[in-house]
Amino acid sequence: MHDPELRVSEVPGRPSSTDVLFVLDSFNLGGTETFAARAVELLASAGVRVHVLGLRPEGPLRPRFEASADRVHDVSPPSRLPRSLGLAWGIRRIVQRLQPRVVYAQDVFSNYLAAAALIGNRRTRFVSSWRWTTVNGKNRRRLAAWAARRSTRVVTNSSGLVADVRLLGVPLSRVSVVPNIIEAAMLTRATNIERRQWRTQLKIAPDDRVVMFAGRLNPLKGPDIAIRTLAQLDERARTGWRWRHARRARAPSW
Numbered sequence: 001m002h003d004p005e006l007r008v009s010e011v012p013g014r015p016s017s018t019d020v021l022f023v024l025d026s027f028n029l030g031g032t033e034t035f036a037a038r039a040v041e042l043l044a045s046a047g048v049r050v051h052v053l054g055l056r057p058e059g060p061l062r063p064r065f066e067a068s069a070d071r072v073h074d075v076s077p078p079s080r081l082p083r084s085l086g087l088a089w090g091i092r093r094i095v096q097r098l099q100p101r102v103v104y105a106q107d108v109f110s111n112y113l114a115a116a117a118l119i120g121n122r123r124t125r126f127v128s129s130w131r132w133t134t135v136n137g138k139n140r141r142r143l144a145a146w147a148a149r150r151s152t153r154v155v156t157n158s159s160g161l162v163a164d165v166r167l168l169g170v171p172l173s174r175v176s177v178v179p180n181i182i183e184a185a186m187l188t189r190a191t192n193i194e195r196r197q198w199r200t201q202l203k204i205a206p207d208d209r210v211v212m213f214a215g216r217l218n219p220l221k222g223p224d225i226a227i228r229t230l231a232q233l234d235e236r237a238r239t240g241w242r243w244r245h246a247r248r249a250r251a252p253s254w
Helices: 031-045 062-068 083-098 108-117 138-150 159-167 192-201 223-232
Strands: 020-024 050-054 071-074 102-105 125-130 153-156 175-177 209-214 241-246
Touching (some): 020 083, 020 108, 031 050, 050 083, 102 108, 153 159, 159 175, 209 223
Parallel strands (some): 020 102, 102 125, 125 153, 153 175, 209 241
């Protein structure tokens, strides 16, 4: 099931100046975007010709993509078309120019826009992503399912999502699990002064031990398991422990 390799050399067709075109919703600093950045770096270091297309032009990870990819492209949709149709048209124009062997979409929006851009294209393989448990909106859910079924391969970041992809009508043979990465280089150890400042701000005693969860409150991530585990410890074992959760400001639905 785990299949992290992109064997672009196996794709038939005429010679291409691009092996893989990554299509991203944005260059924001998130798990999906960080995964794509690392994938681009690994592929480029192996001699694979990689281009990146961002549906939104700016974001903190853009310089990282620019440093490793052959080129980062922006989409300029025609003003006369609705935004989604204009973006799909822009992706199609770039695909026609680059003739990539593989188009790899990374998120909900980019999945179905890339799938639409590739209608009638039998030369380019389409890899889509499935990294979420819910898709908001009836039409978006339908488009997401349609894009998954049109994919040569669907990549998910958790074995727990494989069943969800199968329910969309995608054969198991076309589903791969590639877990997200955690980059140690992005984590810096706080100084003693910084630790004291954070503990004071969060009202945590100097000797309290802290369990911290950073991420979305989502059943797939399992923060409830950690909370229930701590709650089941006897009172003596719980003494001096504190739970802290870092998330976006917007309240989750779960």
